Amino acid sequence: MNVNLLKKGAESPATLATSIYERLKADILSTRLEPGRKLQLRFLIEHYDAGQTPLREALNRLTTEDLVIGKEQRGFFVKPISLDELHELTKTRCWVETLALRESMANATPDWEEALLVAHHRLERTPRSLNAERFEDNPEWEMLHRAFHALLIGGCGSKPLIGFCEQLADRLYRYRALSIRKAFRVRKVGDEHAAILKAVLDRDTAEAERLLQLHYEKTADIIRADLGATNNDAAATR
């Protein structure tokens, strides 16, 4: 669902395999397919209405991205979650995104700054939840949120690094999806984005890096508290 939201005019996903890949990925990231779950071919064939070959290809791609675990001769599984992985992913994301942000700011152009301003403006005026009472995921907000963060690091000048950051974002998205219903409303995430934007436009690199890092660490803290409190099976690493 929130995968590939950035590529708007993506050309036709002509093959079934890629279409399935995208659907499967979206279902895993949104945790509609729960972490650890076994992905039986028979079930997938029926549920996604496709043959074995395209499914198998999709699963193999996801294996390389570490969203699916393929155990030789005994099938595929949704990658389990763990507090360890949450910590590792967050730490890594802080490292590489502050690095990428630093480079982006070093390459800053007026165009980039203006695009960032616009992206933030759009994000700001979009409601986090479709329902004011209880949380209801707003795909529009998710897309804009992702676009804002992507833009922050987008000027670093390294496609491989950007790709790696996207992968980390994907893998962390799953953790957010698990706790978001409860974390809703305990946090003013909008203020954090505004502060980051200000630091960037002020050309205060050190401050921008500090705030971005804090932003991700706070997210992880909330998820960790929520996950640790509700169900302890999250601690199962394998």
Next chain:
Amino acid sequence: MNVNLLKKGAESPATLATSIYERLKADILSTRLEPGRKLQLRFLIEHYDAGQTPLREALNRLTTEDLVIGKEQRGFFVKPISLDELHELTKTRCWVETLALRESMANATPDWEEALLVAHHRLERTPRSLNAERFEDNPEWEMLHRAFHALLIGGCGSKPLIGFCEQLADRLYRYRALSIRKAFRVRKVGDEHAAILKAVLDRDTAEAERLLQLHYEKTADIIRADLGATNNDAAATR
């Protein structure tokens, strides 16, 4: 050939798909399969003596790693090389490996330092080329070289980051393989490794980072000179 050299006692690659994946990857990295070449199923089936499905699965995995380009409905191609990509990969590798090295050194333990010393010792006493006259790739040296560099960043405490570094190393290996025959003997790479080791054991983080970065940039310079001089088709980006 030099893929997975680090995992010595790797458990049985029970499925054909994985075995094909490894062989294909090795052939691409060594440029036995030339950059840009079309990977026709018919040819692959015959050459690797396997069915379509395992081949297709292997190709899909390699696509995610950006070693193979899959064009929808029109087949697979070995990722072309370009001076742009060489530059981008090198830059990125310098960024993330200095980062990882910094963390590794922050977490340094006597065990780690000793392992590094041993890894360097082994590398040092292994000949770069099997033939003293003209270059002849020594797989043993390649393995030890890779192990030394892997150890340098291995203590950073982030599996995702280590994985990313490995991927960058793979993608750059291909460029080295293209120019190594000529670059042989113009460089005392051993001295560079020794200097890095010394800086690490001296706990001089800044110097170690500087030397590691220099090491990679020098490699890229040599490749760039060699590639630009001999054949200009390397400049074709897509």
Next chain:
DNA sequence: TAAAGATAAAATTTATAAATTTCTCTCTGC
């Protein structure tokens, strides 16, 4: 109760069929 064998289920691979692209040849128009 534990081990061995048999049965069932599931994953992997091969074989076959369908769909798409690419190439070639012809025909038309300038």
Next chain:
DNA sequence: GCAGAGAGAAATTTATAAATTTTATCTTTA
């Protein structure tokens, strides 16, 4: 007479269906 468009055939990629191999489960036996 030549360039370009279009139709048809060949080649190739993609998808489905069938067969094989491996793993897991259950029963039986020692």
